[in-house]
Amino acid sequence: xxxxxxTLIIGLVLGYLGQRSRMxxxxxxRDFILVRDTALLKGLIxxxxxxxxxxxxxxxxxxxxxxxxxxxxxLTDVVTMALTIAGGFGVGYVSTLAxxxxxRQHVLAAQGATSSMAYLGGFFIGAVIFHAWAASxxxxxxx
Amino acid sequence: xxxxxxxxxxPRRTGVxxxxxxxxxxxxxLAVVAGAFFEVRPPEAYGVCMACHxxxxxxxxxxxxxxxxxxxxxxxxxxxxxxxxxVFLGALIGARTSGEFRWWNPDxxxxxxxxxxxxxxxxxxxxxxSIRLLLRSASGEALGMMGxxxxxxxxxxxxxxxxxxxxx
Numbered sequence: 001x002x003x004x005x006x007t008l009i010i011g012l013v014l015g016y017l018g019q020r021s022r023m024x025x026x027x028x029x030r031d032f033i034l035v036r037d038t039a040l041l042k043g044l045i046x047x048x049x050x051x052x053x054x055x056x057x058x059x060x061x062x063x064x065x066x067x068x069x070x071x072x073x074x075l076t077d078v079v080t081m082a083l084t085i086a087g088g089f090g091v092g093y094v095s096t097l098a099x100x101x102x103x104r105q106h107v108l109a110a111q112g113a114t115s116s117m118a119y120l121g122g123f124f125i126g127a128v129i130f131h132a133w134a135a136s137x138x139x140x141x142x143x
Numbered sequence: 144x145x146x147x148x149x150x151x152x153x154p155r156r157t158g159v160x161x162x163x164x165x166x167x168x169x170x171x172x173l174a175v176v177a178g179a180f181f182e183v184r185p186p187e188a189y190g191v192c193m194a195c196h197x198x199x200x201x202x203x204x205x206x207x208x209x210x211x212x213x214x215x216x217x218x219x220x221x222x223x224x225x226x227x228x229x230v231f232l233g234a235l236i237g238a239r240t241s242g243e244f245r246w247w248n249p250d251x252x253x254x255x256x257x258x259x260x261x262x263x264x265x266x267x268x269x270x271x272x273s274i275r276l277l278l279r280s281a282s283g284e285a286l287g288m289m290g291x292x293x294x295x296x297x298x299x300x301x302x303x304x305x306x307x308x309x310x311x
Binding site (some may be wrong): 001002003004005006007008009010011012013014015016017018019020021022023025026028029030033034039040042043044045046047048049050051052054055058059061062080081083084085086087088089090091092093094095096097098099101102103105106107108109110111112113114115116117118119120121122123124125126127128129130131132134135138 | 158159160161162163164165166167168169170171172173174175176177179180181182183188190191193194196197198200201202205213214218219221222223224225226227228229230231232233234235236237238241243244245246247248249250251252253254255256257258259260261262263264265266267268269270272273274276277278280281282283286289290291292293294295296297298299300301302303304305306
């Protein structure tokens with residue numbers, strides 16, 4: 001229950017800030033290529049740098065290893081690596097065509113964009129499709 | 144006789160101004176804090192993810208209602224994480240308080256529905272949406288870095304495709 005309440009509050013903060021800043025985690029790279037605009041790219045870099053610094057610092061305060069810090073197990077399975085890269089590529093490519101990352105689509109839907117509401121419908125139904133059918137197919141590929 | 148000028152009333156936009164960099168810093172910090180202090184783990188680097196958290200919410204609800212066994216992350220076994228609900232409500236508050244809420248349809252809804260299905264499936268294959276792939280990379284996870292690299296390549300190719308299609 002702690003996680004649910006915490007994520008609801010964190011989500012509220014991120015949703016509000018995301019709406020006010022028009023933040024998009026794929027829009028930064030897209031805007032830089034198209035018009036050399038770095039506003040959103042700065043947000044992407046700021047997120048990565050902050051998390052990179054915060055993982056060890058927060059881990060020290062909390063007394064836990066709060067990150068994996070270079071887990072080597074991931075590098076033993078070629079199929080998993082290929083699927084991760086392919087999945088990441090799909091996220092980036094399709095999100096660019098959809099004109100925004102999933103966070104941005106949530107924000108646009110909350111601003112009244114009906115096409116983004118349709119996106120969210122597909123997004124959540126996609127989770128059921130994945131675990132009901134796609135995952136079992138993909139698991140056969142893994143050693 | 145002077146030509147009549149027409150004026151269009153543009154609604155005055157109010158509200159707090161936030162830069163994307165500020166949003167990035169706050170989001171990065173909250174994502175790490177959520178995992179370290181508020182039990183949003185396992186898996187590691189799970190503090191913020193629109194795809195995985197959305198999957199947890201949908202699958203947990205269907206499991207509770209229909210008695211199915213759809214996958215949820217260990218962090219959501221007792222009660223699902225509510226990031227997606229929070230983001231939607233937070234953005235709704237931001238849009239309402241600043242006068243930026245309006246009903247509009249910028250794209251074909253059937254097309255965007257399919258995009259949603261594809262992005263969720265690709266994100267669950269990669270183990271996270273664009274936010275969590277970056278979060279996993281920042282935590283030092285090699286697989287996360289590969290996923291983020293793939294995502295960046297996808298954005299670059301998608302952007303060049305959009306530009307090519309617009310200029311041909």
